[in-house]
Structure formats: C-alpha cells, structure tokens
Amino acid sequence: MRKIHVIGIGAGDPDQLTLQAVKALRGTDVFFLLDKGEAKSDLTGLRREILDAHLEPGSYRVVEARDPERDRKAGGAEYSPAVGDWRSARAGIYERLIGQEVGADGTGAFLVWGDPALYDSTLAILEEVLERGAVEFEYDVIPGISSVSSLVARHRTGLNRVGRPVQITTGRRLAEGFPDGVDDVVVMLDAHQTFLRYAGEDMDIYWGAYIGTPDEILVSGPLGEVAPRIEELRAAARERKGWIMDTYLLRRHGDEG
Structure with missing residues (x-):
C-alpha cells in the first residue's frame, strides 16, 4: 500500500530536524510542496534548502501544486465554514497528488512547519482524503520542533x-x-x-x-x-x-x- 510521511521540519532551521525525520526523508520517493504564491516563495525555498541539507541534491523528486486561496476576511459565524471549504479544496489537491504521483507501493511526504500536531491542518485533510475513498494509503506522523x-x-x-x-x-x-x-x-x-x-x-x-x-x-x-x-x-x-x-x-x- 502507498505510504505517506507527515514530517515535522521545525521552524525553519535545517539543524532542527530530528534523526527520525531525516530517516523518513531518506525513505521518501516524492515530496509534495504547496506553492503559496510569489509573496511566500521563501517558504518553498526553505523546504528545498532543508531537503538539500539532508539529501543528495538531485536524488529526490519534488511535485509542487498551488495552494487554494482561503477567505481570510471571514469572521464570526463565517470563520469555521470558510476554513472547512479551504480544507476540502486542499483535500482535493492531496487526493490528486497521492493518486497520481505515488505508486502502489511507493512513499510520499508532506513537510510541515513546526509540529504537525500543533495548529496545522495536514492530518485532518489526510483523514478527509481517506474518507472520500478514491485513493488508499497509510500514513505516519514524525513530530517536529514547534515555533x-x-x-x-x-x-x-x-x-x-x-x-x-x-x-x-x-x-x-x-x-x-x-x-x-x-x-x-x-x-x-x-x-x-x-x-x-x-x-x-x-x-x-x-x-x-x-x-x-x-x-x-x-x-x-x-x-x-x-x-x-x-x-x-x-x-x-x-x-x-x-x-x-x-x-x-x-x-x-x-x-x-
């Protein structure tokens, strides 16, 4: 079955990765990066620097996708529905990436700032993908050093x-x-x-x-x-x-x- 790593990569310093995280990086076939636009291109660049710091350049594959826009003006009663819509849009992207880019017995990974369990939506989105039933995979979570x-x-x-x-x-x-x-x-x-x-x-x-x-x-x-x-x-x-x-x-x- 497909395997997905959700890897906590710390707050930005490549030295903050744990040995467990580095081991997971080295066992990954393809890394998924969500592009947040030109204004936040630094975030994608930092992820690539982290990969280059711990892996041989050119030895890994990266697939990028555009992150869906979120309604950040929504407040009050509209806030939770806006977040739910954004998560569902992301789930559609994750579903496509995993289904198309990870082989039946391959391994993919999402690199999460800080720790995946602290104010991050990746785990909830992957659960939504599994609930849809269109693509099967198992996943694990590697904790990271939070901000x-x-x-x-x-x-x-x-x-x-x-x-x-x-x-x-x-x-x-x-x-x-x-x-x-x-x-x-x-x-x-x-x-x-x-x-x-x-x-x-x-x-x-x-x-x-x-x-x-x-x-x-x-x-x-x-x-x-x-x-x-x-x-x-x-x-x-x-x-x-x-x-x-x-x-x-x-x-x-x-x-x-």
Missing part, C-alpha cells in the same frame, strides 16, 4: 513556571479576552497584533518572527515598553518580505509558585 519550543529556547526562558499551567491559543481567541486562570499564554496566528490591547497591563512579552531562519527577529521585555518596537519591526518586516510568521508568549507578573 513555540523554538521561541522560548531562543529567549532562554521556560514555557511554564513552577506548578503553573500554560495555554496555547490564537490571536482571534486572545481578542475575546485573556484566558481565565492562566498567567502564561502563547499566541499563534495573530495577524492583528492583539498583544497591543494588553499593553497597559503588568506583563512581559517574548516575541519572535521568522524563528529559526536567517531573518529571525527577537524582542522581549515589559509589554508596555516594547510593544511599539514590535509593532514597528513587524510592519517593516512584512513590507520587506511580503509575509510574516510570528509567535509570542505573554507572561503576567507574579510569584513563581
């Missing part, structure tokens, strides 16, 4: 404090209010700089963009003091590159427990 782990490592801080919980959420959820009962909150997928709403509160921020890449930017300190700098750096980086991927940890002041 969350890379963020706190680069800032030389812990993800949680002694005996205290930590929550990972999105900018959309943070806009609804700071989570109850939690003082350490990691925020991903925040296109609207929601941290600015909390600049008047007594907390620190550990922020990073393009983590693990040569373009990496890191800022930390009291939120009220460094928020304007982050806003400025973020705007300049987005203008320069045409896209930005950032993650941050908000930490309320208090005793360590």
